[in-house]
Amino acid sequence: MTSGPVGDPFDRLGVRGTPARVLVLTAAVTLTALAAAAVGLTLPAKLPPDDPLGGPARFGIAVAVLAVAQLARLRFRSAAGMVSITWGEAALIVCLYLAPAGWLPSATLLGAGLAWTVLSLHTDRRPLLEIVRIAASLAAASALAVSVTTALGHPLLSPPTPMLALAVIAGSVTYLLVTAWLGGVTLGLRHGVPIAPPLLAALRGKLLMFVGNVAVGLVVVALLELDPRWLLLLPPLLWLLQQTYRYRLRADQERRTWRAFAEATAALNQLDERGVASAAVTGALALFNAELVDVDVARADGRWHRYRGDAGGQLVDRELGPPDRSEPDEHELIRPLSVGAAPVGRLRVRFPRSALPATRDRDAVAAFGDALAAALHDAATHRELRLVTARSSYEAVHDPLTGLANRAAMLGKGDQSLRQLAHDHPVALLLLDINQFKEVNDTLGHAAGDQLLRLTANRLSALARPGDLLGRLGGDEFALLLTSVPVRGDRAAPMAHALRQAREIAERLAAPTEVAGVRMSIEVSVGVVVADAGTADLTELLRRADIAMYQAKEGGGSVAAYDGTRDAASTDQLALLAELREALQVDDQLVLALQPAVDLATGAPTGVEALIRWRHPRRGWLGPADFIRPVENSEQLGTFTRYVLDKALAVAASWAREGLDVPISVNLSARSLLDPRLPAEIADALRRHQVPPHRLVLEITETVVMSELEVIDEVLATLRSMGVQLAVDDFGTGFSSLTFLTRIAVDELKVDRSFVIRMAESPEAAAIVRTTVGLAHELGLRVVAEGVETAEQRIALAELGCTSAQGYHFFKPMPADKIGAVLGSLRDSAESNVFRLRADGAS
Numbered sequence: 001m002t003s004g005p006v007g008d009p010f011d012r013l014g015v016r017g018t019p020a021r022v023l024v025l026t027a028a029v030t031l032t033a034l035a036a037a038a039v040g041l042t043l044p045a046k047l048p049p050d051d052p053l054g055g056p057a058r059f060g061i062a063v064a065v066l067a068v069a070q071l072a073r074l075r076f077r078s079a080a081g082m083v084s085i086t087w088g089e090a091a092l093i094v095c096l097y098l099a100p101a102g103w104l105p106s107a108t109l110l111g112a113g114l115a116w117t118v119l120s121l122h123t124d125r126r127p128l129l130e131i132v133r134i135a136a137s138l139a140a141a142s143a144l145a146v147s148v149t150t151a152l153g154h155p156l157l158s159p160p161t162p163m164l165a166l167a168v169i170a171g172s173v174t175y176l177l178v179t180a181w182l183g184g185v186t187l188g189l190r191h192g193v194p195i196a197p198p199l200l201a202a203l204r205g206k207l208l209m210f211v212g213n214v215a216v217g218l219v220v221v222a223l224l225e226l227d228p229r230w231l232l233l234l235p236p237l238l239w240l241l242q243q244t245y246r247y248r249l250r251a252d253q254e255r256r257t258w259r260a261f262a263e264a265t266a267a268l269n270q271l272d273e274r275g276v277a278s279a280a281v282t283g284a285l286a287l288f289n290a291e292l293v294d295v296d297v298a299r300a301d302g303r304w305h306r307y308r309g310d311a312g313g314q315l316v317d318r319e320l321g322p323p324d325r326s327e328p329d330e331h332e333l334i335r336p337l338s339v340g341a342a343p344v345g346r347l348r349v350r351f352p353r354s355a356l357p358a359t360r361d362r363d364a365v366a367a368f369g370d371a372l373a374a375a376l377h378d379a380a381t382h383r384e385l386r387l388v389t390a391r392s393s394y395e396a397v398h399d400p401l402t403g404l405a406n407r408a409a410m411l412g413k414g415d416q417s418l419r420q421l422a423h424d425h426p427v428a429l430l431l432l433d434i435n436q437f438k439e440v441n442d443t444l445g446h447a448a449g450d451q452l453l454r455l456t457a458n459r460l461s462a463l464a465r466p467g468d469l470l471g472r473l474g475g476d477e478f479a480l481l482l483t484s485v486p487v488r489g490d491r492a493a494p495m496a497h498a499l500r501q502a503r504e505i506a507e508r509l510a511a512p513t514e515v516a517g518v519r520m521s522i523e524v525s526v527g528v529v530v531a532d533a534g535t536a537d538l539t540e541l542l543r544r545a546d547i548a549m550y551q552a553k554e555g556g557g558s559v560a561a562y563d564g565t566r567d568a569a570s571t572d573q574l575a576l577l578a579e580l581r582e583a584l585q586v587d588d589q590l591v592l593a594l595q596p597a598v599d600l601a602t603g604a605p606t607g608v609e610a611l612i613r614w615r616h617p618r619r620g621w622l623g624p625a626d627f628i629r630p631v632e633n634s635e636q637l638g639t640f641t642r643y644v645l646d647k648a649l650a651v652a653a654s655w656a657r658e659g660l661d662v663p664i665s666v667n668l669s670a671r672s673l674l675d676p677r678l679p680a681e682i683a684d685a686l687r688r689h690q691v692p693p694h695r696l697v698l699e700i701t702e703t704v705v706m707s708e709l710e711v712i713d714e715v716l717a718t719l720r721s722m723g724v725q726l727a728v729d730d731f732g733t734g735f736s737s738l739t740f741l742t743r744i745a746v747d748e749l750k751v752d753r754s755f756v757i758r759m760a761e762s763p764e765a766a767a768i769v770r771t772t773v774g775l776a777h778e779l780g781l782r783v784v785a786e787g788v789e790t791a792e793q794r795i796a797l798a799e800l801g802c803t804s805a806q807g808y809h810f811f812k813p814m815p816a817d818k819i820g821a822v823l824g825s826l827r828d829s830a831e832s833n834v835f836r837l838r839a840d841g842a843s
Contacts, residue, residue, distance in 0.1 A: 033136035036143035040102035062099040066111030089172040093217025096155040109139035141178035145171040268375035281309035292350035335369035402457035410471035414538035423534030428482040428498035431545035437476040448516035529562040593813035597806035604830035606804040610648040649689040665697040679718040693723030753787020
């Protein structure tokens with residue numbers, strides 16, 4: 001909206017900045033009012049011959065009554081500006097009694113014009129065109145009202161009767177509807193909004209006062225007919241009625257304002273900047289009945305972004321420079337947005353020209369601005385958290401040096417690829433190791449070694465085909481999984497294809513290149529293994545390829561195929577499984593080693609992890625790494641799982657008898673979740689040992705999420721409904737950690753020991769730990785750090801907000817007969833650190 005320079009006659013008249021359609025409406029209404037006034041003055045007056053007042057006096061009284069009715073106005077803000085309601089209907093009824101009906105249009109035009117001129121000079125500062133429009137609208141409405149009333153009766157100096165009362169009521173309704181409609185049309189045309197909202201707002205605000213106006217008008221006519229001296233009692237009563245109207249309007253507006261404020265601030269609960277800003281613009285337009293709202297957002301990089309909405313409902317946004325610091329004019333309020341000392345943005349609300357902001361508007365803008373600042377700050381925080389989480393997720397599955405998939409991602413994605421293929425579809429795995437890589441590092445330095453690794457990764461990426469999976473396993477080892485091996489009738493064809501690929505890769509990599517200024521050739525040893533997709537997982541394929549690679553190194557060639565006859569581990573595993581079957585029949589070979597987790601703040605025990613050890617009569621002590629993988633791939637998995645659960649619950653039951661309420665954790669194989677009978681077996685074991693379900697924590701790995709089998713989701717859901725707790729073991733090592741949490745409802749995250757150990761020297765590992773702890777807090781989960789070995793690691797974890805931890809820094813895994821005393825000691829030590837208040841019985 002623009003205004004002309006000072007002294008511009010168009011500005012004083014109000015023409016500049018007024019839409020053309022409003023000018024046309026004003027001209028039409030003004031001509032109608034003038035015509036009605038002229039016609040009305042030509043009609044016969046029909047005053048009695050002995051009239052004590054006379055025509056001029058009655059016309060003057062009518063002008064005065066109509067002017068006073070406009071001066072005693074009440075105002076409230078609507079969606080398109082200020083709406084005024086007056087005593088017009090009461091004045092109309094009184095004037096219909098006091099003066100000839102034909103005189104009222106001209107009396108209204110004169111009285112309303114004088115009244116609104118006075119109001120404009122003292123308060124509104126309305127332009128002349130606006131005063132003319134208002135006076136003309138009221139005159140036109142009175143002309144229609146007079147026509148309706150005189151068609152039904154003759155109120156001039158007539159005593160009130162029921163029929164006459166109906167006539168003046170009909171005229172009053174006509175006056176109300178016409179004035180409300182003209183006001184609504186004007187506001188709608190001026191601000192480009194629908195006519196209905198301001199029209200309904202005016203009618204709703206005027207309804208109570210309209211009833212009072214009609215009643216007051218009829219009472220005044222009755223008193224004039226009875227004895228005019230009774231009118232001396234009316235001013236105090238009218239003043240009280242005016243205050244009642246004002247209080248009712250103010251209370252209604254305050255109620256609507258607070259409801260709109262609550263809705264507007266609730267809508268700010270968004271997680272992205274655009275959602276918050278859009279809700280703020282929409283909410284401020286409705287809350288303040290503004291004609292323009294700007295939300296300027298300060299970005300972290302110094303740029304600003306503006307979201308603008310107008311009364312027509314249009315929302316636009318654009319980049320802009322820092323907003324100017326000029327003072328706002330009288331029609332707008334500006335609120336800087338900040339959280340603490342950090343600037344967030346700026347809120348600018350422009351009010352309609354006819355509705356200047358009041359003190360309560362300044363307070364409401366300030367309160368709304370504070371809520372908006374907090375919402376924008378939260379949205380920016382969520383955005384940063386998403387970026388950090390995405391970056392951490394990327395780093396968790398990618399090698400930081402080469403950008404290839406790391407070992408964890410290679411294993412996860414490789415197993416997923418194998419499951420997507422037919423059981424008998426051949427696949428090939430190539431394991432590459434750079435020859436003399438240590439010599440390059442020792443001679444040219446680690447920077448040269450890193451350059452050599454990146455160069456090798458780039459060449460391998462160029463050689464890989466669509467559908468192949470390439471990764472760096474660590475050090476100078478790379479793996480390439482070929483899933484597009486041709487299927488032919490010849491059983492030897494897949495291996496021949498894989499060997500050709502391996503030799504081609506070795507030859508391409510051997511092309512001379514320059515590393516750290518030294519020209520050299522990259523020579524590799526490649527181990528090749530071919531198998532059907534359903535016969536082995538990627539871990540087994542890597543093991544076989546590793547054997548083949550060392551056969552290539554020992555044989556002096558660059559490529560070698562896996563030879564099962566030279567794989568001692570395969571037959572040894574068969575013997576190991578037979579010995580395990582015997583161990584499950586006795587009670588003294590498979591034993592539990594229990595490692596407590598402690599609260600980092602109090603030292604109290606938060607849980608115990610049950611680890612299985614095998615006291616083998618011939619091989620000696622075997623750790624899980626020596627036999628768990630063969631067990632998971634065998635038919636003995638179910639028996640083994642029940643055996644470990646039974647031993648763990650027996651220990652937990654003994655703790656309960658000693659008054660120790662500590663949960664016990666048991667690792668659960670992903671393959672165990674394929675058995676739909678598992679929940680019933682666990683429930684039976686819990687009943688036999690009388691252990692509450694919440695005291696059992698089942699630790700599962702993230703590889704579970706890579707299965708799309710419904711049975712896994714059903715088993716986990718049943719376990720959750722039983723009350724058994726679920727924990728994610730080695731969290732952060734899988735390539736789909738966050739996806740996992742959207743599928744499976746868990747209670748606890750266990751940070752993998754590889755990240756905890758490398759926290760001090762690896763910013764990437766520290767970032768993963770920090771993000772995991774923050775994510776757990778956001779989701780309301782417990783978080784346990786594994787593998788804590790030093791006091792520095794413990795302090796760092798506590799500072800990050802990690803709740804508990806386990807590792808050699810606290811306790812090594814210990815036998816079941818010693819864990820009870822340790823837990824009791826930890827519990828008592830933690831309780832002794834709590835000092836009772838007097839209210840708790842302290843002296």
